[in-house]
Amino acid sequence: MNKIKIGWLLSLALMLGMTSCGEQKSNTKLILNEVLIENQTNFQDDYGIHSAWIEVFNQSYSSANLAGYRLKVSNQPGDTASYFIPKGDVLTLVKPRQHSLFWADGQPNRGTFHTNFILNGTTDTWIGLYDSGDKLVDQITIPANTLKADESYARVSDASEDWEVKGASEDKYVTPSTNNQTQDSNAKMEKFKQHDSVGVGMAITAMSVVFSGLLLLYISFRLIGKASVSVSRRRAMKTKEVTSVEEAKEKKLGEAPGEVFAAIAMAMHESQNMHDEEETVLTITRVKRSYSPWSSKIYTLRETPKK
Amino acid sequence: MGEFIDFIGNNLADFWTYTGFANATVGHLIMILVGLVFIYLAVAHEFEPMLLIPIGFGMLIGNIPFNMEAGLQVGIYEEGSVLNILYQGVTSGWYPPLIFLGIGAMTDFSALISNPKLMLIGAAAQFGIFGAYMIALALGFTPMQAGAIGIIGGADGPTAIFLSSKLAPNLMGAIAVSAYSYMALVPVIQPPIMRWLTTKKERVMRMPAPRVVSHTEKVMFPIIGLLLTCFLVPSGLPLLGMLFFGNLLKESGVTRRLAETARGPLIDTITILLGLTVGASTQASEFLTFDSVLIFGLGALSFVIATTSGVIFVKIFNLILPKAKRINPLIGNAGVSAVPDSARISQTVGLEYDPTNYLLMHAMGPNVAGVIGSAVAAGILLGFLM
Numbered sequence: 103m104n105k106i107k108i109g110w111l112l113s114l115a116l117m118l119g120m121t122s123c124g125e126q127k128s129n130t131k132l133i134l135n136e137v138l139i140e141n142q143t144n145f146q147d148d149y150g151i152h153s154a155w156i157e158v159f160n161q162s163y164s165s166a167n168l169a170g171y172r173l174k175v176s177n178q179p180g181d182t183a184s185y186f187i188p189k190g191d192v193l194t195l196v197k198p199r200q201h202s203l204f205w206a207d208g209q210p211n212r213g214t215f216h217t218n219f220i221l222n223g224t225t226d227t228w229i230g231l232y233d234s235g236d237k238l239v240d241q242i243t244i245p246a247n248t249l250k251a252d253e254s255y256a257r258v259s260d261a262s263e264d265w266e267v268k269g270a271s272e273d274k275y276v277t278p279s280t281n282n283q284t285q286d287s288n289a290k291m292e293k294f295k296q297h298d299s300v301g302v303g304m305a306i307t308a309m310s311v312v313f314s315g316l317l318l319l320y321i322s323f324r325l326i327g328k329a330s331v332s333v334s335r336r337r338a339m340k341t342k343e344v345t346s347v348e349e350a351k352e353k354k355l356g357e358a359p360g361e362v363f364a365a366i367a368m369a370m371h372e373s374q375n376m377h378d379e380e381e382t383v384l385t386i387t388r389v390k391r392s393y394s395p396w397s398s399k400i401y402t403l404r405e406t407p408k409k
Numbered sequence: 410m411g412e413f414i415d416f417i418g419n420n421l422a423d424f425w426t427y428t429g430f431a432n433a434t435v436g437h438l439i440m441i442l443v444g445l446v447f448i449y450l451a452v453a454h455e456f457e458p459m460l461l462i463p464i465g466f467g468m469l470i471g472n473i474p475f476n477m478e479a480g481l482q483v484g485i486y487e488e489g490s491v492l493n494i495l496y497q498g499v500t501s502g503w504y505p506p507l508i509f510l511g512i513g514a515m516t517d518f519s520a521l522i523s524n525p526k527l528m529l530i531g532a533a534a535q536f537g538i539f540g541a542y543m544i545a546l547a548l549g550f551t552p553m554q555a556g557a558i559g560i561i562g563g564a565d566g567p568t569a570i571f572l573s574s575k576l577a578p579n580l581m582g583a584i585a586v587s588a589y590s591y592m593a594l595v596p597v598i599q600p601p602i603m604r605w606l607t608t609k610k611e612r613v614m615r616m617p618a619p620r621v622v623s624h625t626e627k628v629m630f631p632i633i634g635l636l637l638t639c640f641l642v643p644s645g646l647p648l649l650g651m652l653f654f655g656n657l658l659k660e661s662g663v664t665r666r667l668a669e670t671a672r673g674p675l676i677d678t679i680t681i682l683l684g685l686t687v688g689a690s691t692q693a694s695e696f697l698t699f700d701s702v703l704i705f706g707l708g709a710l711s712f713v714i715a716t717t718s719g720v721i722f723v724k725i726f727n728l729i730l731p732k733a734k735r736i737n738p739l740i741g742n743a744g745v746s747a748v749p750d751s752a753r754i755s756q757t758v759g760l761e762y763d764p765t766n767y768l769l770m771h772a773m774g775p776n777v778a779g780v781i782g783s784a785v786a787a788g789i790l791l792g793f794l795m
Contacts (some may be wrong), residue, residue, distance in 0.1 A: 306655060307793075334623065
């Protein structure tokens, strides 16, 4: 019977788990983050050449490897170029919350980060990032003629949903291989400095949370304690054949304090007379030390030379 | 021959520049002296010897002067040195959760489960943290630094190291040494405050014996404790998760070997490494600053505030409790989580006024609640300030 119940419970848990998995959004670590199509005076590659580039961002807090991924580009339906990111280059490992830049210069012989295609901004440009299982993990379409020279199409901030044109104004600047929105101050710290320079707000908030946490524990264990006492009382009532709860409460059934258990243990110990008489019996126990070559005298002595 | 003698002479002169004698500064000597005092206190007066011996000796190790420009890779702050590798457990914050695993595996939460209202004393004593936080802010520390300094008031060494390694790594040495020093000095700091804040009548107050706690309740405690506290403060997960996990190993009754390893060899190993490297991190050039002096002062203040708030909270709490369930205010000090020292102090001070009034088991309740409370407080500070 119990096995059937456990089986039902497990099946239910499995079903719930699977349902919740189905609801989850695909959780990819690597995403497209910024694209620059016409590079005139912007970032240069290692060869000193200005080329179009695509920035990939690792939005997770663990490293992610781009090896085996594919970058695909299409300017018109049915015409898709694909670049396989080679395996075996340690530089394809993108550290947590870091970026990786690919040069769309059509020169794959120049290294891992140079693709076999170029970008063309005169028509709609679709860029897709595919994982090693050829599953689309992220894509973006840049409408035709959206970007002028040295302007990029980028997420507003790293990994955010919305995209915008960067490079057109002072506050929206192009950010190859770095955060789309540079943080030049610690926002949280600034907020604290501005609104809570004395620390009273923090003290009140934090102490409320500490009290709430321990209050929750208190309430839970008060209830659990009551339930536990009630269970032991019911058991004691069954043993003593008491039917009235009032009577059981009066007799404090099931509420034996620790001293009672100590007294019972002592009485059992005394009645069973398990111990020898220590005053008259001398017990010699052999001390056995575990062997170790580190403490062995034989190993520390030099052997007598053989003649 | 003359050239050869010159060569020997130059070699010896070179060697001299590498010795500790040539590189010693007053700072090194002061820190060595502090290390010796720690060792003396531990050996002669048994003040937290498990902590003060490794920390004290670590101070000696960390303050042996050497030629910093020689690239010998011996100093704790030199990347790749043995000490630096051992110190990574502190800087990356994985020693403290392992210590908490051991603490969980050796702590009996029965006193707390049988009388759960004692948990609130553990919460009240955390005022020490935020009192010190406010004073540190007033002294000009940044909110992150103030948070790291304030946690000294939690009287919990691993928590202090964990939080300071995240919020203010440059102050970690001073914060850790301050936290452990004051934990060792709890028998000196707390009793006068306890006597000052209580009346003679309150000190002899007797509390009903705690009820026997069932095995089921003991098993449920770490599970429910983890779920409730970590759902509320997920940033406390490394500490609380390990604390409750260790306790489940102990209480489940079926993982005795694991529990014994956690509370024995594992915690001992980590304590040795943690103590030694924290001690060694007090290299004079990094440690002897005015900030360190301020941190020591703030640490003392935070302990005073924590003890005071614990005792006063019990007195206020007693006003709403029925007479039979009132709490002896002498256990209020135990809300700071220096386990089990502060509970032992409740017992010692209580026995001074009534030799038959044993408060130890009652004081263990707020004491272990203090461990949970300080870990929760650390989680909150981390969540707010990181």
